[in-house]
Amino acid sequence: MSNSFKITIHPYNREVTASPKTDFLDVLLQSGIKVESDCGGKGTCGKCRVKILSGKVKANPAHHKKHLSKSDIKSGVVLACQVKVLSNLEVKIEKLIESVIPKKSLNISQVSLKPEPLVKKLYIKLKPPSPEDTTPDLDRLLACLPVNTEVSDYNILPNLTEKIRQEDFKITAVTSGNRLLSVEPLDTTNQLYGIAFDLGTTTLMGALLDLNTGKTVQVLARDNPQMVFGSDVISRADYALKKKDGIFKLKQTLVKVLNDIINKLALLQNIKNDDIYEITVVGNTMMTHLFLGLNPYYLVRSPFISVHSKMLIFYARETGLEINSTGQVVVLPNVAAFVGSDILGALIACEFDRPEERTKLLIDLGTNSEIALSTKNRVLVCSTAAGPAFEGAHIKSGMRALEGAIENIELNYPPNLKVIGNSKPRGICGSGLVNIVAKFLDAGLISVSGRFTEISHWKGYPALINRFRKGGKTEYFIISHREHNAIDENIVLMQKDIRELQMAKAAIRAGISVLMKEVGVNYGDIDKVFLAGSFGNYIDPIMAIKIGLLPPVNPEIIQPTGNAAGEGAKWALVSRKALFKFTSLKKRIEYIELARKPEFREEYLKVLPFPDNNISWED
Numbered sequence: 001m002s003n004s005f006k007i008t009i010h011p012y013n014r015e016v017t018a019s020p021k022t023d024f025l026d027v028l029l030q031s032g033i034k035v036e037s038d039c040g041g042k043g044t045c046g047k048c049r050v051k052i053l054s055g056k057v058k059a060n061p062a063h064h065k066k067h068l069s070k071s072d073i074k075s076g077v078v079l080a081c082q083v084k085v086l087s088n089l090e091v092k093i094e095k096l097i098e099s100v101i102p103k104k105s106l107n108i109s110q111v112s113l114k115p116e117p118l119v120k121k122l123y124i125k126l127k128p129p130s131p132e133d134t135t136p137d138l139d140r141l142l143a144c145l146p147v148n149t150e151v152s153d154y155n156i157l158p159n160l161t162e163k164i165r166q167e168d169f170k171i172t173a174v175t176s177g178n179r180l181l182s183v184e185p186l187d188t189t190n191q192l193y194g195i196a197f198d199l200g201t202t203t204l205m206g207a208l209l210d211l212n213t214g215k216t217v218q219v220l221a222r223d224n225p226q227m228v229f230g231s232d233v234i235s236r237a238d239y240a241l242k243k244k245d246g247i248f249k250l251k252q253t254l255v256k257v258l259n260d261i262i263n264k265l266a267l268l269q270n271i272k273n274d275d276i277y278e279i280t281v282v283g284n285t286m287m288t289h290l291f292l293g294l295n296p297y298y299l300v301r302s303p304f305i306s307v308h309s310k311m312l313i314f315y316a317r318e319t320g321l322e323i324n325s326t327g328q329v330v331v332l333p334n335v336a337a338f339v340g341s342d343i344l345g346a347l348i349a350c351e352f353d354r355p356e357e358r359t360k361l362l363i364d365l366g367t368n369s370e371i372a373l374s375t376k377n378r379v380l381v382c383s384t385a386a387g388p389a390f391e392g393a394h395i396k397s398g399m400r401a402l403e404g405a406i407e408n409i410e411l412n413y414p415p416n417l418k419v420i421g422n423s424k425p426r427g428i429c430g431s432g433l434v435n436i437v438a439k440f441l442d443a444g445l446i447s448v449s450g451r452f453t454e455i456s457h458w459k460g461y462p463a464l465i466n467r468f469r470k471g472g473k474t475e476y477f478i479i480s481h482r483e484h485n486a487i488d489e490n491i492v493l494m495q496k497d498i499r500e501l502q503m504a505k506a507a508i509r510a511g512i513s514v515l516m517k518e519v520g521v522n523y524g525d526i527d528k529v530f531l532a533g534s535f536g537n538y539i540d541p542i543m544a545i546k547i548g549l550l551p552p553v554n555p556e557i558i559q560p561t562g563n564a565a566g567e568g569a570k571w572a573l574v575s576r577k578a579l580f581k582f583t584s585l586k587k588r589i590e591y592i593e594l595a596r597k598p599e600f601r602e603e604y605l606k607v608l609p610f611p612d613n614n615i616s617w618e619d
């Protein structure tokens with residue numbers, strides 16, 4: 001038997017080799033080819049479709065039957081994660097991974113804080129030594145710095161003598177708190193930069209800030225390349241724990257793309273990587289664990305223990321990030337296993353740390369949604385598993401909010417569709433799903449229970465009836481016929497999709513209700529609602545209230561916050577005061593574990609139906 005097989009991969013025309021019986025998804029990942037693999041190779045998402053054009057594989061029948069039609073199987077389609085290589089192969093990737101960067105331009109928002117970063121530069125003209133003054137070089141330098149400045153990094157010492165003398169004793173000392181980080185010849189005080197990173201599960205954002213002015217000078221976003229190991233953090237943890245070198249691979253993949261971002265930001269600003277002395281990092285707890293290469297085993301098992309939760313400061317070289325090697329990386333604190341520093345960052349940016357009379361609510365909508373409620377004296381936070389409906393996953397025609405995603409509908413005939421990028425439709429994004437379901441509810445085509453109503457209730461929309469399909473266990477509405485869209489299949493709203501959305505919105509509303517009960521406030525007491533995260537930017541508050549995703553408040557008090565987590569990371573970079581607010585706010589936060597609250601289940605069941613303020617139809 002051959003020791004390796006030749007695999008030709010289309011449409012890349014790439015040739016790679018694979019050992020016999022290797023998992024085919026691993027072959028693709030190792031060759032750097034990205035395929036959709038939401039479940040990280042467990043065989044449950046059905047996304048990693050490839051077509052075998054020639055050659056033999058051994059396939060696991062159970063998962064194939066579940067996710068592929070008979071005609072798929074007949075035409076050679078397999079799930080890459082469920083087949084092993086048995087011969088030379090020629091394959092075609094069915095679905096290339098989509099770029100997850102939204103088409104909206106990146107917003108360079110400015111921090112409105114007085115710049116007082118942790119890292120500082122100080123220009124010094126040292127007095128040269130003489131027979132009368134034989135003070136050692138380091139002592140001579142430290143004497144010019146604040147009294148308690150100390151050296152804890154050996155790397156400063158080997159070149160210190162040369163650096164001091166290189167420009168006739170004119171130097172710039174770089175410090176962080178009471179630590180001397182570095183010495184640079186001449187006056188370089190005007191070149192001091194930092195990067196704020198928001199490590200999102202799907203998108204990585206990096207903002208370059210001039211630490212002298214506190215201004216954001218460049219912003220870049222990239223897809224999180226860990227997507228190929230699973231679209232959600234639990235699938236990635238699974239990959240990290242089950243695959244050989246899994247933790248290392250996840251960390252390495254992430255650090256590589258973060259370095260790409262660093263290099264590109266430096267290039268765009270025409271500075272050297274060495275001019276960057278500080279990085280602040282926020283992310284959900286799993287993402288920061290994977291960034292640091294920490295074992296997530298106990299993080300994903302009850303009672304969900306993280307390796308760390310405090311703010312951590314490392315030398316950049318210890319993390320693999322390519323800024324000045326003596327610079328520092330500040331990993332901001334987490335609140336709990338499912339409430340990361342990204343939420344803390346969003347809360348800081350929305351000033352939840354300020355004791356004030358107003359009652360504020362912050363909701364970060366996602367697969368794992370976080371909710372925070374603050375009153376004068378208390379800040380409560382919880383996390384609720386809403387599922388991936390808002391990301392377009394587990395929805396038959398779901399997709400992310402990218403070009404081609406249907407984001408709204410008018411129920412004319414044929415329905416008027418609003419599509420991101422005004423292109424041909426390719427699927428329905430999360431906010432589109434909310435809008436479509438809200439419109440169907442309004443029109444009486446869906447009942448409060450979440451079922452499509454009987455055809456007798458469609459009187460106002462007779463022309464739409466021929467788009468409704470009912471049969472056996474499946475009921476669905478054709479939003480866009482295959483001949484009018486960019487994919488080779490109908491774009492549909494399935495009964496099951498409505499159920500997914502119902503469960504997602506119920507998990508969020510029940511979480512909000514539990515927090516409100518805990519502090520004893522009503523919806524009418526809420527003064528402000530912040531919608532964090534990218535989904536929060538797209539969602540129409542009125543439609544979200546209509547389907548019961550958001551509480552029945554005045555829509556005018558609802559404010560999308562953009563990338564509030566990233567803003568928090570920027571604040572921490574620019575201002576020491578803001579940095580330490582992370583620690584003080586974390587101490588004040590009361591984390592409410594919904595799984596331990598029996599009332600969560602009661603509330604969930606109560607809010608599972610859609611609100612009945614729109615329609616009076618019954619099944």
Ligand code: FES
Nearest residue numbers: 041043046048081
């Ligand atoms: Fe293969 Fe999900 S089914 S990655």
